[in-house]
Amino acid sequence: MRFSVHYSPARIAAVRDVSPTVRLIEIAPEGGALPWTPGAHLNLSLPIGSGVDTRSYSLVGAPDPHVYRIAVKRDPNGRGGSAYMHDCAVGARLSVSEPHNHFSLSWQASDYVLVAGGIGVTPIHSMALALAKRGEKVRLLQAARTRSELAFANEMQGALGTNARFFVSDEGTRIDAAAEVAAMPADAEIYLCGPLSLVDAFRKAWRAAGRPMSRLRSETFGSSGAFAAEPFRVLVPALGVEIEVPADQSMADALASAGVDVMSDCKRGECGLCTVDILACEGEIDHRDVFLSDSERNEGLRMCACVSRVAGGTISIDTGYTPD
Ligand code: FES
Structure with missing residues (x-):
């Protein structure tokens, strides 16, 4: 749904x-x-x-x-x-x-810091151009594995000048989230998009610095987990359903193919609409969303079916779905 x-x-x-x-x-x-x-x-x-x-x-x-x-x-x-x-x-x-926006700028901050990792540059690109056009104080940190993978870097440099900085892991330069957060003005807002590891590093640094989480906004890729994607089994006891989720399909899509509807919207692990209750799990839950908090992940009671997976095992869930 x-x-x-x-x-x-x-x-x-x-x-x-x-x-x-x-x-x-x-x-x-x-x-x-x-x-x-x-x-x-x-x-x-x-x-x-x-x-x-x-x-x-x-x-x-x-x-x-x-x-x-x-x-x-x-x-x-x-x-x-x-x-x-x-x-x-x-x-x-x-x-x-039609276009939808779950990741909009506040237009309220005195300073904006934009962080892009890999293809996470896509939403950051439009933000950087719009902020620069309005003359807002904006800085960009853009990272990629190789220099040739820094998509739009020339355009970003043209718009932001020395306020655009680039990091290339193959050349030994990486973003130091804690140092960057420490250097930001107290009322700065940060907008970041990249792999889960980058988003998590900034969320942790932000929280550790005592900054309000309302001033950190992020998106990530559903494909970036702690484990490689592999097939796993899902049981839905309330519906008598047992399915195999292939490595190249999401749990939500596999359930939908089996006639089990799961509410969804973003399909990127951001909105939380697709969360299902975990009844039991053999194996590691690979949380790939940015919706659940660290403590919710540690509790292991819920997961986002659109992006999160299980590594090496079987999971038993309740979707809250009742067929007509
Ligand atoms: S559909 Fe938005 S988090 Fe899964």
Whole structure:
């Protein structure tokens, strides 16, 4: 079950590589593009495998009345969405939702710090351009594994000048979350998007520094867990259901395929709508969301079915779903 999202026909208007693995794709919806704010995302309805599935991508650049722009990193171990988007040629047809924003700027802070790890640069890109355009105090920390993977780095440097700093792990430079947080003004706000490890490092440093969590906003990738994705079994005793979740499918999607509906919205581990109750678990729960707190994760009573997984075992859950 998802909240009602309206899809419109659209076509690919242009494509351009912005790194060896990241492609900028312009999508022209019929009737034009709607306005959106920095941090917004777009859902795409894509034919993947034998069915149709949705993927969510942050909008990059600035709003344009004619096209939406997204940047997609090809993930050879992904679930098919990035491969499909990279294979799409100009003129290809697809369906797009209206833009939604769960990661918006407050426009209330005196200082903004933006942190991007890898393809997490996508929502940060639109934020940086908008803040710089309005003359706000903004600094950027952008990290990638290699220098060529710093997508949009030249554009960011052009907009922010020396307030944009870049970190390349293959060159031995990494973001020191504790040091960066310590150096921020007391009333700074931080917006970060990247792998779970980066988001967790800043959340811990932020909390340890006694800063209000309301001034930290984050997104992460559902694919970044503590363990490699592997198949696991899910039992739903209340419904008499037992399924295998393949390595390339989410628990929520596997349950849906078996006729067990799980409420969802973001499908990125952010909104918490898809949380299910854990009755028992053999194996390690690989929490990949940013919705549950550390203490909730440690309790092991709930998990987000859209992104979180089990490593090496079987889990028994209750979804709260009752068939009609
Ligand atoms: S659908 Fe939003 S956290 Fe799972």
